[in-house]
Amino acid sequence: MTKKIKVFLGGYVNFTNAQNLNCRALAKYLNKDKFECAAMLFPNGNLTVDEDLDGVKLIKRHRPLRISAWLVYLKGIMWCDVAYLPKGELWHFCNKILRLFGKKSFTTMEGVCDDVYAQSMRNVYGTDNDVRAGYSYTTKTYSITKYMASENERLMGIVAPEVLYLGCEVEKFVATPREHKKLRNVVFIGTDMRRKGVVDIMELAKRFPELTFNLVGGGLGFDAISEIKRLNLMNCKYHGVLSHEQIAELVENMDLHIFPSRSEGFPKVTLETAAMGVPSVVYSDYGAAEWITTGKNGYVVDTIDEIGSVIKHLQQYPEELDTLAEEAIKLAKSFDWKVLVKDWEKVIEDMER
Numbered sequence: 001m002t003k004k005i006k007v008f009l010g011g012y013v014n015f016t017n018a019q020n021l022n023c024r025a026l027a028k029y030l031n032k033d034k035f036e037c038a039a040m041l042f043p044n045g046n047l048t049v050d051e052d053l054d055g056v057k058l059i060k061r062h063r064p065l066r067i068s069a070w071l072v073y074l075k076g077i078m079w080c081d082v083a084y085l086p087k088g089e090l091w092h093f094c095n096k097i098l099r100l101f102g103k104k105s106f107t108t109m110e111g112v113c114d115d116v117y118a119q120s121m122r123n124v125y126g127t128d129n130d131v132r133a134g135y136s137y138t139t140k141t142y143s144i145t146k147y148m149a150s151e152n153e154r155l156m157g158i159v160a161p162e163v164l165y166l167g168c169e170v171e172k173f174v175a176t177p178r179e180h181k182k183l184r185n186v187v188f189i190g191t192d193m194r195r196k197g198v199v200d201i202m203e204l205a206k207r208f209p210e211l212t213f214n215l216v217g218g219g220l221g222f223d224a225i226s227e228i229k230r231l232n233l234m235n236c237k238y239h240g241v242l243s244h245e246q247i248a249e250l251v252e253n254m255d256l257h258i259f260p261s262r263s264e265g266f267p268k269v270t271l272e273t274a275a276m277g278v279p280s281v282v283y284s285d286y287g288a289a290e291w292i293t294t295g296k297n298g299y300v301v302d303t304i305d306e307i308g309s310v311i312k313h314l315q316q317y318p319e320e321l322d323t324l325a326e327e328a329i330k331l332a333k334s335f336d337w338k339v340l341v342k343d344w345e346k347v348i349e350d351m352e353r
Helices: 018-029 065-079 091-101 115-125 128-134 146-156 198-207 224-230 244-251 269-275 304-316 320-334 337-352
Strands: 005-012 035-041 057-060 082-084 104-109 140-143 185-190 212-217 236-238 256-259 280-283 298-301
Touching: 005 018, 005 065, 005 337, 018 035, 018 337, 035 065, 057 065, 065 091, 082 337, 104 146, 104 337, 115 128, 128 146, 140 146, 140 337, 185 198, 185 244, 185 269, 198 212, 198 224, 198 304, 212 224, 212 244, 224 236, 244 269, 256 269, 256 304, 269 280, 269 320, 298 304, 298 320, 304 320
Parallel strands: 005 035, 005 082, 035 057, 082 104, 104 140, 185 212, 185 256, 212 236, 256 280, 280 298
Antiparallel strands: none
16 A cells, blocks of 8 residues: 655644635645645634544644744644645744754745735745745745746746646535626625725726625725715625625625735635636736636726726626626636646655655
């Protein structure tokens, strides 16, 4: 019997965060005939430990949190053959432990180092030199898009030319049959609403009072309800922060997803809505044309006026929403974790050879 490869997934699989959710999906979809998986649990996480994590070795972080952080990474790295470390936590420490025990490891670079993202990376790593070092301490670093690979080498000198795409759990966002007669309902979903471009959404609501704009999300320093009242946007509905299940229920009744963020890595919300047959309109700043083909399965634009032109076009030719919906579903299926996990399995197997 072939020995299984032990993989430490360096994320807290019971706590909502992009890297954590990716680790949770990998723990679920990696072939259990080939791999054993371990991951971390955060105290009082907001996600349940359910059957998706059956058979996964779960390393619990306890209080005091500062001390236990070192312990969970130490246990995971000592246990594994290959470590996936996407979060950048304690990277100096992890670097030493990886070298001490001779463990292979990899990480993913998940944002374009523009001014906004670069500052968030400095908050994690320190100086720009620390950011570069923090992306080179593992055996291998992958970018999650081709655009990101080229831009981050240009902007920050981080060399990670190989791409390892992130997936989407398509089965959680299933399209329901429906016929579009006209564009009525628009949705915006953003965990940090101001940074994700909610101001542009509110401007669009002013320009198109005949449409209903549904806002989902939160974020410090932005009171959506007060802002809607201040601007007298009667066609804006704020739904607050929703679970994946609640978002799926809301998106069933949407016609178009507008995501006007200027600084992203790979916004999976565009895949989640696509899986439900709701195409996205996004800005071009972070290379979304790599996966969205304008006019086929969504729209990539440069300005708010161009978003307005897309809306007017779909109002004039509403029958195109059906074709866009069909192609959006195909797009989401091509990024299904069940498909992309094969690429991750090959990376891990090649690293262990």
